[in-house]
C-alpha cells in the first residue's frame with residue numbers, strides 16, 4: 059500500500075472508516091476499494107520499482123522522483139484539459155483555474171478547493187492532489203473568472219469543482235461565489251457545485267461549525283435569482299444509508315438547492331446492475347436526480363478499474379430496466395473525451411454488421427450535440443480511441459475538425475473565427491452520412 063500511495067493520492071477520514079467501510083468484507087468491500095490503494099492499481103513494473111524503493115528504505119527524494127516519473131506515464135490531464143479547454147485572456151495568456159469546453163458552461167477550479175475529505179482511488183483529477191504544480195490548475199480568486207464571464211455572454215452556467223469545493227470553509231466559498239451574483243453577470247443563470255462531501259463528510263451541511271453559514275451562502279445565490287445545484291458524487295448505494303448522509307441531503311434540499319447525482323462505473327466498486335438499481339432508487343427516494351453514469355477515464359489507475367463499453371451498456375440498461383422513469387433521468391454510459399461527452403446508446407445490427415450506436419450529449423462543437431454515429435461493435439473496447447468507425451469509414455465525422463482544433467489551438471467553434479472548416483453540419487467529411495439522418 060505504501061508503494062502505491064507514494065504515486066497515487068491517499069486520504070481517508072474517520073467518517074468513511076466508521077460509517078461506510080464494511081471491515082468484515084475487506085479487501086473486496088466496495089468502499090474499501092474506492093478509498094484504499096490496491097496493488098493492481100500500478101502496472102507490475104511500476105509496482106516492483108516502488109516496492110523495491112520502499113523495502114530498501116530509499117531516501118524520500120528517490121521515492122519522489124520515481125513516483126513523479128510513473129505519474130507522468132499515467133496521462134495526468136486527459137481529454138485536452140490543459141491545452142484545449144483552458145481559455146485565454148485578451149493577450150492570449152491562459153487563465154489559470156478555468157476550463158471552457160462547452161459553449162454554455164465554464165468550469166471553475168478555486169485553489170482552496172483542490173483537495174477532498176477522502177480521495178477516491180479512481181479519481182481522474184488525481185494529478186490535482188499530488189503536489190506537482192505543473193500538473194495542476196487552480197484560481198486563487200474569482201477576479202479572472204468574473205472578467206472572463208463579462209466577455210462571454212454566451213455562458214449561462216458556472217460549474218465550481220475541484221477536488222471538492224466543499225472542503226472550503228464557508229467564508230472562502232462566499233468570496234468565490236458572491237462576485238458572480240452581480241447584475242452584469244445576469245446571463246449566468248445557474249451555479250453548480252461538484253462535491254462528494256454529501257457522501258464523505260455529510261456534517262459539512264449539518265453540524266459543522268460553519269454549516270449554517272454555508273446555507274446562508276446558498277440562500278444568497280438563490281436570492282440573486284439563480285439556480286443552485288449540487289452535483290453530488292455517489293458511487294455506491296451504501297453512501298446513502300447513514301442517517302448523517304440523509305440529513306445532509308434533506309438540509310440542502312430544504313434550502314432550495316437541487317441535487318443531481320453522478321458517478322463513474324468502476325470495476326471492484328459498482329460494476330453491477332443491481333448496485334446501480336439500488337443507487338438510483340435511493341437517490342429518487344431522497345429527492346435527488348440521477349444525472350450521469352460515466353465511463354472511467356483514460357487516466358490514472360485505469361487498468362484496474364475499467365469496464366468494457368459493452369459491459370457498461372449492459373449494466374446501465376439492466377439498472378434502467380428495473381427503475382421507473384423517475385430514475386431514468388440518468389444518462390450514460392458516457393465518455394468525457396476530447397470531442398465531447400459521448401454516450402454509448404445501444405448495440406444495433408445494420409446490414410449484417412454489429413455496431414455501437416454512439417451519441418454526443420455535449421460536443422466541443424455545439425453542433426455535434428445530439429448527433430448519432432456508429433462504430434464497430436467491440437466486446438473489449440473501453441474507450442473511444444479503441445473503437446473503429448462503422449461501414450469501413452476511415453474516421454469519425456468529427457475527427458478532422460478535432461485535429462484542426464488541436465493544431466490551431468482554436469477550440470471554441472461557437473466564437474467568430476474559430477469554426478474549423480469541415481466541422482459541424484455544413485462540413486463534408488467523406489464518411490457515411492447515416493449519422494446525420496439518425497441524429498437530427
Ligand SMILES: *Cc1c(COP(=O)(O)O)cnc(C)c1O
Pocket residue numbers: 157159160163164165217394399419420
Ligand atoms: C459535463 C461537463 C460540463 C457540463 O455539462 P452538462 O451536460 O451541462 O452537465 C461542462 N464542462 C465540462 C468540461 C464537462 O465535462
Ligand code: SF4
Pocket residue numbers: 173174176177178180181182183184220221222253254291
Ligand atoms: S471526490 Fe471527486 S475529486 Fe475528490 S478524489 Fe473523489 S473523484 Fe476525485
